[in-house]
Amino acid sequence: MAVEQTTKADVIVIGGGMVGLASAIALRDRGLDVLLCDPGEARARTSYGNAGVVSRGSIFPMSSPALWAKLPTYLRNADRGLRLRHTHVARVLPWTAHFLAAARTSAWERAAAALVPLTSAALPEHLGLAERAGAGHLIRRCGWIKLYRTPEAFTGAALERAILARHGVAVDLLDAEAVREAEPALIRAYAHGMLLPETGAVSDPGALMEAYQQLYADLGGRSLGMVTTGLQPTEDGWQVRHAEGAVQARQVVLAAGAASGEIARGLGYRFAFAAERGYHTHYALHPDSPALTRPVLDTGAGSIVAPMGEGRVRVLSGVELNARAAPPDYVQIEAAAREAAGTLRLGANLDNRPWMGARPSTPDGLPVIGPAPRHRGLIFAFGHGHIGLSTGPITGRLVADLATGREPAIPVAPFAPQRLLGWPRRRPPQPDGAMARP
Numbered sequence: 001m002a003v004e005q006t007t008k009a010d011v012i013v014i015g016g017g018m019v020g021l022a023s024a025i026a027l028r029d030r031g032l033d034v035l036l037c038d039p040g041e042a043r044a045r046t047s048y049g050n051a052g053v054v055s056r057g058s059i060f061p062m063s064s065p066a067l068w069a070k071l072p073t074y075l076r077n078a079d080r081g082l083r084l085r086h087t088h089v090a091r092v093l094p095w096t097a098h099f100l101a102a103a104r105t106s107a108w109e110r111a112a113a114a115l116v117p118l119t120s121a122a123l124p125e126h127l128g129l130a131e132r133a134g135a136g137h138l139i140r141r142c143g144w145i146k147l148y149r150t151p152e153a154f155t156g157a158a159l160e161r162a163i164l165a166r167h168g169v170a171v172d173l174l175d176a177e178a179v180r181e182a183e184p185a186l187i188r189a190y191a192h193g194m195l196l197p198e199t200g201a202v203s204d205p206g207a208l209m210e211a212y213q214q215l216y217a218d219l220g221g222r223s224l225g226m227v228t229t230g231l232q233p234t235e236d237g238w239q240v241r242h243a244e245g246a247v248q249a250r251q252v253v254l255a256a257g258a259a260s261g262e263i264a265r266g267l268g269y270r271f272a273f274a275a276e277r278g279y280h281t282h283y284a285l286h287p288d289s290p291a292l293t294r295p296v297l298d299t300g301a302g303s304i305v306a307p308m309g310e311g312r313v314r315v316l317s318g319v320e321l322n323a324r325a326a327p328p329d330y331v332q333i334e335a336a337a338r339e340a341a342g343t344l345r346l347g348a349n350l351d352n353r354p355w356m357g358a359r360p361s362t363p364d365g366l367p368v369i370g371p372a373p374r375h376r377g378l379i380f381a382f383g384h385g386h387i388g389l390s391t392g393p394i395t396g397r398l399v400a401d402l403a404t405g406r407e408p409a410i411p412v413a414p415f416a417p418q419r420l421l422g423w424p425r426r427r428p429p430q431p432d433g434a435m436a437r438p
C-alpha cells in the first residue's frame with residue numbers, strides 16, 4: 001500500500017483485517033472519506049489464515065459450562081484443543097477472571113443468544129460483498145460438520161444442540177454411516193456428526209481479502225501502509241501517528257485485531273483481552289482419496305480440516321493462550337497434523353513451516369463493538385475471537401451505522417466495551433447511552 005499524501009479524512013480505520021477492511025468499505029459506501037491504516041502484510045492478518053467457516057451456528061464461546069470439569073486437563077495441557085502458557089495466563093489476569101465468570105450456563109446461553117443476530121447476518125453479508133468484489137466463486141454454501149468420535153462425546157454436546165434448536169439454527173444429525181456418506185474422504189470411523197447446512201466455506205480467505213481490498217480501492221477508499229504508533233484526541237477529532245508523521249480525522253475506528261488491546265491501553269482503556277494463537281499447515285490429498293467437500297471439526301482432536309482449493313486441505317490447530325509476540329510453538333499443529341493423517345488420506349505437506357496467527361480474544365466470546373466510553377468519535381471494533389472472518393462484514397455495517405448516527409442494524413448493547421473494563425460483574429452493564437458524535 002502506498003503512503004498517501006493527504007493527511008485528513010472523515011474517518012481513519014486502524015487495522016486492515018476482515019473487520020477493519022469491511023468497516024472501511026461500509027463507511028465508504030456511506031459516502032465518507034476513509035483512510036485505512038495497516039502495514040499491509042497479508043500473512044500477518046489472522047483473517048488470512050483461518051478455516052474459512054462462515055456459519056450461523058458458530059455461537060458458542062470457548063468458556064462453557066464444561067470448563068470446570070475440564071479445568072484439570074486444561075491446566076496439565078492435556079487437552080488437544082487448548083494449550084496454556086501458564087505464566088501468560090497469570091499475566092492476562094482480568095481476561096482469566098472474566099473467562100471463569102463466563103463459564104456459567106446462564107452466561108453461556110446469554111452469549112449464544114447475543115451472537116445469533118451477528119452469525120445469522122454473516123453469510124448474507126459476505127455473499128453480498130463477494131458478489132460486488134467479483135469473488136462469489138470463493139464462497140460455497142456447503143455446510144460444515146462437527147464430528148464426534150464416541151457416543152459419549154455426542155451426548156456431551158446435548159446442551160449445544162438444544163441451544164441451536166432454540167435459536168432456529170438448522171442441523172442435520174448424522175449417524176456413523178451418514179457421516180461416511182456425507183464425506184467419503186474420511187477414513188476414521190466417527191460415532192456421530194452434526195452437519196450445519198446454513199454455512200458457507202471460503203476456499204481461500206487470503207484471496208477473499210484481496211478481492212475486498214480491490215473493492216475498497218475501486219470505491220475510492222484510501223490506504224496508508226503504516227503501523228499506527230499512537231492516537232491523540234484533538235479539538236475537532238483525532239490525530240493518528242505513524243512512523244513518518246500523522247493523519248487526522250473526525251472519527252477513528254480501532255479494528256487492529258489482537259493488537260487492539262495494546263492500542264486502547266494508550267488511551268487508558270485496560271480491556272480484559274488476550275490473544276488466542278492458532279496455526280495452520282497445508283497438505284495435498286492423496287490422489288486416490290475422494291475430495292473433502294466441506295470443513296470438518298474433529299471434536300476428539302480439537303482441530304479442523306478444511307478444503308482449500310482442488311486436492312488441497314488446510315489443517316488448523318485449536319487455541320494456544322500465549323503472548324502474541326512469543327516465538328511459535330508448533331506442538332499443537334504437529335499433533336493436529338498427526339490426527340488429520342488418521343482422518344484423511346493425506347499426501348505431501350505443502351508448507352515450509354506452519355502459519356501462525358492470533359485470534360483477538362474476549363473472555364466472554366462476544367466482540368467489542370461500540371463507541372469508546374470516554375472519548376468522542378472513537379469506535380471500537382475488535383475481539384471477534386473465533387468468528388471474525390464470518391462476522392467482519394456485519395460488524396462493518398454496524399460500525400458505519402454508529403459512525404453516521406444511524407440505529408445499528410442489530411442491537412450492539414451486548415457488545416458494549418464497558419463490560420470488559422474492570423473486573424467481572426454478575427451481569428454485564430448496559431451501555432451508558434448513545435455514542436457521542438463528533
Ligand SMILES: Cc1cc2nc3c(=O)[nH]c(=O)nc-3n(C[C@H](O)[C@H](O)[C@H](O)COP(=O)(O)OP(=O)(O)OC[C@H]3O[C@@H](n4cnc5c(N)ncnc54)[C@H](O)[C@@H]3O)c2cc1C
Nearest residue numbers: 015017018019046047050051053228257278387388389390
Ligand atoms: C486457526 C484459526 C482458525 C480460524 N477459523 C475461523 C473460521 O473458520 N471462521 C471465522 O469466522 N473465523 C475464524 N478464525 C478467527 C478469525 O480469523 C479472526 O477472528 C479474524 O481474522 C479477526 O479479524 P481482525 O480484522 O479483527 O484481525 P486481523 O485479521 O488480525 O487484522 C488485524 C490487522 O490490524 C493490523 N494492525 C495491528 N496493529 C496495527 C497498528 N498499530 N497499526 C495499523 N494496523 C495494525 C494488522 O497488521 C492486521 O492487518 C480463526 C482464527 C484462527 C487463528
